[in-house]
Amino acid sequence: MAMVTGCFSERSCPMTDGDIKLVEPPRAAAQATMRDWLADAHAQLEPLLPRHQCSPLCTEDLVSSDGQAVDVFAHFGRKFEDMDTILGNISGLTHTAHLSATKFYVTEKPPAWPGFEEVWIPTHDITYPNLELSGRLGLAERNGQVIQADCIVLLPGLYGDNGVLRTRDLAMSLRDRGFHVLSLELRGCGQTEVRYPHIYAAWGVAETTDLLTVSEWLEAKPEVNRTGLVGFCWGAHTALLTSWVDGRDEDDPSVSAVFRPQIRIGGARRHYTAGIIAFSPVLDFERLMDELEQPQSAIFSPVLNGFQNILKDRKRQKGFEPANGSLRELVTTEIRGYGLTYSNPDDPVWHGSRFLRFLPYKNEPTGDKLEKARVPVLIIQAVNDPLLPAQDVADLIARTENPLVAAVILPGGGHVGFPAYCRSYYYSLILNFFDRQRGPGGETTNEEQKALNAVR
Secondary structure, eight states: OOOOOSSOOOOOOOOOGGGOOOOOOOOGGGGGOHHHHHHHHHHHHGGGSOOOSSOOEEGGGGBOTTSOBOOHHHHHTOOGGGTTSTTTOHHHHHHHHHTSOSSOOSSSOOOOOTTEEEEEEEOOOSSSTTOEEEEEEEOOEETTEEOOEEEEEEEOSTTOOTTOHHHHHHHHHHHHTTOEEEEEEOTTSHHHHHHOTTSOOOTTTTHHHHHHHHHHHHHTSTTEEEEEEEEETHHHHHHHHHHHHHHOOTTOTTSOTTTGGGOOOOTTSOSOTTEEEEESOOOOHHHHHHHTTSOOOTTTOHHHHHHHHHHHHHHHHHTOSSOOSOHHHHHHHHHHTTOOOOSSTTHHHHHHHHHHOOSOBTTBOOOOGGGGOOSOEEEEEETTOSSSOTHHHHHHHHTOOOTTEEEEEESOOTTTOHHHHHHHHHHHHHHHHHOTTTSTTOOOOHHHHHHHHTOO
16 A cells, blocks of 8 residues: 655565574464464564564453453553654654555556466356456466465455565565465456456455455365465455455344345355464544545645545546545445445445444444454554554454454554564464464365365
8 A cells, every 4th residue: 555655665575584483383272262373373473573662462462351452552652643643653654665555556567476377266246247356376386396285365455456565575475485375456456457447346345255256266276275365454354354254144234135145155165264364454444434534634644645645546547526535435436336226325335334344433333243253363463553553453352252363463563564574573473374284274184175165
C-alpha cells in the first residue's frame, strides 16, 4: 500500500540463509492449541528481535485475569495519536514506507519473477461464471524436478498486485525453502482488473468464496499437499474472513439473505489446513471509515493522507464521482456494482459491514467470526503501526476463545513493515509456522491430505 513517500522508499528485503532460526518441534502437550505453539515458538525466536524496554505481547498477555483486553499502548508506553506523526513515530513510518508499494501495476505488467509462471484460476462465481483470477505460481524443485509440497497463497494489501516487492521477496523465499507459492491478484487488482474491469472489488464479501475455490484448485494438483494463506493489511482482513467462511454455518447471521446465495461454506472439507497468517489486518474498518470521511493532512497525518490518495486514484480509475478520499463511499459503490437488490440506498454498506465486521461498532453485532476457524490462525501486529491501532488485536483476542487463534504484538514493524524491522524474526516465524514438523498445523501425509480433499 503506497502510503508514505518523499524521503522514504520501497525496499526489497529478501530472506538469506542466515535469517532462519528453526524452533524445536512442539511438545506433545503443546500440540493441542495454536496458542501453545505461538508461546513456545515466540520464546525461542524473541532473541532475534532488537532490544526494547517493553516485551512483545503474545495471546495470553493480551487478556487480563478478568477477561478484559489489556491496555496495549500503556504496556509499550506509547499513544496511538502519536503513531501517524514523524516526531512521534519515525520508526513506524520508516518500517511502513520501506515495505509499501510506490505504484500499481494495472496498465503495465510487473517485472517477471524467476521460477514463476502466470496462471489464471477459475472462481465458479454465480454472478460472473467465467471470472478467473490472475496469479503467479512458483513450484519448488529439487535437482530440477518439481517436488511434492504444500502451497502457500499470498494476498497483498489494498488493491495490491504482483508488483509489490514485499510479496515478491516472500514468494521467492518460500519457494527457495521448498514450498510451492501462489501470489494472487484478487478482484479489482492487477491483471485481474485489466481483464475484468467491469467486475469490482467486493472487499472480502466475494473474495472469501474465491479463496476456498483457489485452495481446492491447488490441492487438485498432484504436486500440492496442503495449502496455507498469508495476507497483508486488507489482504490480512480477507484471510481472517476466509478462516471464518471455511467453518461457518449455512445460516450464519453475519451473512445476510442478500449475500447468502453468493457465499460458499467450507462444509466437511477444511481449507488452508497448513494455517493462515494475517499481518496488520484491518480489524475495525468502520472506525477507519469514520476517520477518512474528512480530508487528512499530508503533514500531520501522512499515512491517512496517503490512504486517501489511493482511494482517490481508484475512484478516478473507475470513473466514480466524487473522486474523494471517503472509504465508505468507495466500498458502497463497489459492492452496489454487483447489482444485488436492496431495500434502500444505504443497504450495500450495511449488509457488507455485517459480513466484514470483527469488532463492535455502534452496537452492531460482530458474529464472533473467529470462533468458527478450523485451521491455525496467527495475527501479527506492531504497536507502532501508524494506520491501525494495535489495541484492536487485544480487543479481538479478548472476544475470541477459539484456541486455534493466536496473536502477537511486536514493539516495531509499522504497518506490514516487519521485514524492515526484523527480517530474521519475520522469516523465521513464517517458515516455522508452515513447517510440517515444527508448525501448529501438524504433519499430514500426502495420502491422508488427498483423502481429506476428496471429502465434500
